[in-house]
Amino acid sequence: xxxxxxxxxxxxxxxxxxxxxxxxxxxxxxxxxxxxxxxxxxxxxxxxxxxxxxxxxxxxxxxxxxxxxxxxxxxxxxxxxxxxxxxxxxxxxxxxxxxxxxxxxxxxxxxxxxxxxxxxxxxxxxxxxxxxxxxxxxxxxxxxxxxxxxxxxxxxxxxxxxxxxxxxxxxxxxxxxxxxxxxxxxxxxxxxxxxxxxxxxxxxxxxxxxxxxxxxxxxxxxxxxxxxxxxxxxxxxxxxxxxxxxxxxxxxxxxxxxxxxxxxxxxxxxxxxxxxxxxxxxxxxxxxxxxxxxxxxxxxxxxxxxxxxxxxxxxxxxxxxxxxxxxxxxxxxxxxxxxxxxxxxxxxxxxxxxxxxxxxxxxxxxxxxxxxxxxxxxxxxxxxxxxxxxxxxxxxxxxxxxxxxxxxxxxxxxxxxxxxxxxxxxxxxxxxxxxxxxxxxxxxxxxxxxxxxxxxxxxxxxxxxxxxxxxxxxxxxxxxxxxxxxxxxxxxxxxxxxxxxxxxxxxxxxxxxxxxxxxxxxxxxxxxxxxxxxxxxxxxxxxxxxxxxxxxxxxxxxxxxxxxxxxxxxxxxxxxxxxxxxxxxxxxxxxxxxxxxxxxxxxxxxxxxxxxxxxxxxxxxxxxxxxxxxxxxxxxxxxxxxxxxxxxxxxxxxxxxxxxxxxxxxxxxxxxxxxxxxxxxxxxxxxxxxxxxxxxxxxxxxxxxxxxxxxxxxxxxxxxxxxxxxxxxxxxxxxxxxxxxxxxxxxxxxxxxx
Numbered sequence: 001x002x003x004x005x006x007x008x009x010x011x012x013x014x015x016x017x018x019x020x021x022x023x024x025x026x027x028x029x030x031x032x033x034x035x036x037x038x039x040x041x042x043x044x045x046x047x048x049x050x051x052x053x054x055x056x057x058x059x060x061x062x063x064x065x066x067x068x069x070x071x072x073x074x075x076x077x078x079x080x081x082x083x084x085x086x087x088x089x090x091x092x093x094x095x096x097x098x099x100x101x102x103x104x105x106x107x108x109x110x111x112x113x114x115x116x117x118x119x120x121x122x123x124x125x126x127x128x129x130x131x132x133x134x135x136x137x138x139x140x141x142x143x144x145x146x147x148x149x150x151x152x153x154x155x156x157x158x159x160x161x162x163x164x165x166x167x168x169x170x171x172x173x174x175x176x177x178x179x180x181x182x183x184x185x186x187x188x189x190x191x192x193x194x195x196x197x198x199x200x201x202x203x204x205x206x207x208x209x210x211x212x213x214x215x216x217x218x219x220x221x222x223x224x225x226x227x228x229x230x231x232x233x234x235x236x237x238x239x240x241x242x243x244x245x246x247x248x249x250x251x252x253x254x255x256x257x258x259x260x261x262x263x264x265x266x267x268x269x270x271x272x273x274x275x276x277x278x279x280x281x282x283x284x285x286x287x288x289x290x291x292x293x294x295x296x297x298x299x300x301x302x303x304x305x306x307x308x309x310x311x312x313x314x315x316x317x318x319x320x321x322x323x324x325x326x327x328x329x330x331x332x333x334x335x336x337x338x339x340x341x342x343x344x345x346x347x348x349x350x351x352x353x354x355x356x357x358x359x360x361x362x363x364x365x366x367x368x369x370x371x372x373x374x375x376x377x378x379x380x381x382x383x384x385x386x387x388x389x390x391x392x393x394x395x396x397x398x399x400x401x402x403x404x405x406x407x408x409x410x411x412x413x414x415x416x417x418x419x420x421x422x423x424x425x426x427x428x429x430x431x432x433x434x435x436x437x438x439x440x441x442x443x444x445x446x447x448x449x450x451x452x453x454x455x456x457x458x459x460x461x462x463x464x465x466x467x468x469x470x471x472x473x474x475x476x477x478x479x480x481x482x483x484x485x486x487x488x489x490x491x492x493x494x495x496x497x498x499x500x501x502x503x504x505x506x507x508x509x510x511x512x513x514x515x516x517x518x519x520x521x522x523x524x525x526x527x528x529x530x531x532x533x534x535x536x537x538x539x540x541x542x543x544x545x546x547x548x549x550x551x552x553x554x555x556x557x558x559x560x561x562x563x564x565x566x567x568x569x570x571x572x573x574x575x576x577x578x579x580x581x582x583x584x585x586x587x588x589x590x591x592x593x594x595x596x597x598x599x600x601x602x603x604x605x606x607x608x609x610x611x612x613x614x615x616x617x618x619x620x621x622x623x624x625x626x627x628x629x630x631x632x633x634x635x636x637x638x639x640x641x642x643x644x645x646x647x648x649x650x651x652x653x654x655x656x657x658x659x660x661x662x663x664x665x666x667x668x669x670x671x672x673x674x675x676x677x678x679x680x681x682x683x684x685x686x687x688x689x690x691x692x693x694x695x696x697x698x699x700x701x702x703x704x705x706x707x708x709x710x711x712x713x714x715x716x717x718x719x720x721x722x723x724x725x726x727x728x729x730x731x732x733x734x735x736x737x738x739x740x741x742x743x744x745x746x747x748x749x750x751x752x753x754x
Contacts, residue, residue: 008198010063011072014175017196018043041168044175045195049182051482052358052391053242054200056179060131063177067129074175078127085132085158086310086353090139093155095119096170100130119152128174132162135180135188136388137357139308146189166192183387202239202481211244216252224251232519233454234261236485242356246271263455265398268362269407276411284325287413293326295414298371301354301363305392310360311353327352358391365395369405370412374422384430390448398455400424427452428461433468443476447483450490462493469494473525474501479512488519501529510538517544531556542566546573555585560600564607568614571597588753595619596646596752601626601653605633612636616643621752623648623679627656634661641668646677646752651684658687666690675699679751681734683707692719695729702751705733 008016021043025035050056060082066073067080081100088094088102097115110118122128138158149169150156164170166178166188176195185193203211213221228235228251238244243264250261250270261267275281276290285293300320304310317327327333331352354360368377384393399405405420431449453465478484491498500520504513513535520527527548533556535541542562546569549555559567571594574580580590588596597619599608611619612633619640625648627633641647649658669676670693677700680688685707691698692715708716716731723729737744 042194046177048179050200085134086137088158126173132178136184215248233485236481239481291413298363298367302367361391369399374419397452450486453490454486472499477504491525492523494524499528503531510541514541514544526551529554533558537562564610596621598623621646625650648679650681662690670694700730702732
């Protein structure tokens, strides 16, 4: 799978989607015709995933503006469809036209023949854009199963249309964008996960500050930011716009002053408490009516989620006894107008939904804790790991906190089922020992459990989590700010030592790495093994790493992703360790690695010179790979050759320009007091001949022998025969990594580690 890295602008989405399809076609398809068809089907599909409230729906609204107003995206668009999947009855079969125009049929009065003609016209039109919002809000009953291709004129449930659009079967020439929460999207069969898969990662720091200022005002900005700085776990949640709006509003209001806010459950409880006390609510309903209405809303929320019904009509409210005032005060309501196609009488249909799906999920969790029997609650256990219920489950753990539970009893002053402890025990039982997890999903499981622990903020839940975690926890490091916050919080609740084996993949950025490293510092979860090769290391990331080195056994990193200054800082930190031999860096013992350096072709010259200008003796081993030699670099290198132990000269992609400088290097080696070991690999070996005159000062010479000419072979043999002590000289052929990669790396590590 071709995975592009880095940020993508809205205007670039379809360009990147086409690049991805072309990359995939090169690997999957054997003929030009097949490659062209693959690009046609999948080069115009963009899948957008993101956590709840991160801005997926907002992204589609921005795309509409870019298409219609700015013309910066798909400027030739003639037909634009925006489809919100939460509006559909997931079990009702509809036509493709009804799917595309759902909720917008008020002025539509065409015959079946005209409708059919329009669908066929759209099928062949390249100037069509379809924006589909909220796969997670649809009931995908057969997410992991393949469905047959549907006919253009057939009636299908919405799920079938979505999958066939994603497969490129329906409207293949149209550009398509679909949004989803990650859990539901990655449940889909791989056939439906074609095209570009991109992520909305949340707001960056400037955007977060701007939104915070909009909510609390310039005068209070510094105070709110100070509170967030003191609570990094809460601050991490503010990267998600919906959470930021609510958290900042709570911190800014007087309601939150009586109790610390540490979780989203706290935020939702305080927001609801504040809203319930507002004049908007008080002037419309009595205290008793408010309480009764909220209880019924909670029941409606649970019933709606269970049936995957997220938009409600009048009959739904009548069924649970909710009056119109309660609906108008606590839900978002709009009137959907339509014409009766035969009599042409204008009708108005009132439809309502929670202002955001997370509010719907919060009310559902309230119903389950406060008003559902624990017997029925236990029967729901199988749904708690379902992606459709993951946010509800998190809120259930949040309500497990005794303070949250007591606060909710004030907000919902109706008769409650008092089995809080029984339900808490059921939730505790969901936290399973790690060995019972599927190893493939181990990291995701730890993230989920950490989220439950963070949301609960409860000693019993934390203790259960600790008991279920093994002594050595092997996992991929989280990359989302919210997941990092969860993991750091959960691991900081440990009261006994645990060891971590963490891998940070290319999807992790330096901000994520830094946040996690700082969050884990001082906890009982000690990082013993860290693979951070996929991350660019900034100054602050490097500083966050340093305190962990004392307890670490193995560190893997790509020095090419560090500036020269940070490399120097890290090398010196390893050198200062009480026991540097106890740490290996890239499988080289720490006491050796602290004096081992590498230079690369695409490093800035200033970085190269900063390392080469270190005092002689600081560099005992130096590997120069694909770096073009110059007068200044060679003159800076020569003083180190007096005292260094090992030198590597490697070239693969670039001309190292060695020829003018090998005589200078050889003469310097000739003047040494002690012997040196030299590793020459790749085309650099073509310039080895000057070294033959100083073999007496070389104890080991490792060469890619197939780069030697016949004359080189002859001259090398003659030089070896002239040695005063041939037994003190070793010539080794470097293993071909194409033939035996393991043998090559074993040989290379042995060279630099001795």
